[in-house]
Amino acid sequence: MIVKICGLRSLTAAQTAAQAGTDWIGFVFASSRRRIDPASAALISTSMVGPVKVGVFVNQPLNEVREIADLCRLDYIQLHGEESPDYSRSLNRPVIRACRVDSAFDPEQWAAYPADYLLFDTFVPGQAGGTGTAFDWREACSRIRQSRQKFLVAGGLTPENVADAIRILNPDGVDVSGGVETAGVKDPDKIRRFIAAARTAAERMQSC
Template identity: 50%
Template sequence: MVRVKICGIKTWEDARSALDAGAHVLGFVFAPSPRRIHPERAREIITRLPPFVTTVGVFVNEPRYSLLEIASFCRLDVLQLHGDEPPEYCRGLFHRLIKAIRVKDIGSLDLIPKYRVDAFLLDAFVPGQAGGTGHTFNWEIARRAKELGSPIILAGGLTPENVAEAIRQVRPYAVDVSSGVETNGQKDPVKIARFMEAVAGA
């Protein structure tokens, strides 16, 4: 089954709802965002998680020393770079890395060969927003990205209603959802469960 990351975890209740529904990965946002979480709060949640749950810290143009400090303090498994971090930023971090690519058009994929990371997350490009936009993009571009050989995580406007079709079209390594499982800016356990059911049925 395609792996699922529920991003923008802010409370233990968010985490529990995601895990109860069968999510594999939890994302914690440490960048300016309505979903931003303080490192101390993230650590409290992470220390309560059961084995085999992967935790991802989401950062946007974070200074390297600060990124590494938060990663160590929170015991993050993976670091997601969602800003304009250049390839040299990634060198020597000694963590598993996901690089987000904000997709404008097919030319956005030219960035992929320049990075040595563990996976790429493809998100919709919206001016002035690093992520969590609720917008989709042309999934054919994501299919083309798979041909470059790296694991592809599909994000951008995924919901319980469209994720199955997205998976059928792209066959990504994983899907990433945040606003698509929220109601009034809060994680919605019913939407999370419906999202997971749609993924399982794809």
């Protein structure tokens, strides 16, 4: 079970996540209240040993994404916009493709997209991600499980509900940002509790 703590903007928060056992850490380079400038992200990234580094982008120029990926030593590029399959292939890095889930969602539409992981997130008109709202896991479960690609789940996850998301959807990973914040700032206690809850839920799934 991959646990990703996203929207990190400080070395302290990144270190807390790493010490608590996160697998991946994420930096948002798209327009967002959690956006971090590339230079600051690079300082954090180069100080961290262990966690996989992910950069989040939305419809940004290919050269810009490549430059940031090199500067920050990103392991994965996470795409949240209308980036084409050719765009994804041109990155020459592993890709996570965000897919927004609504009542008409069909994972088959992403079956041919060149991505290493799909990220199922809540559809909210006008927002590319980071909504803080969970989609209906039970309603979407049968469709999501038809996906032939590895996938992560995001959207409204918290230390209190991540175990339910794992139990219902059985994802390859979970991705959280706002659910481990207090007043818009990463909360060390919530980070620790989220990771612990995800690990416990994953262990229970394996023992079934």
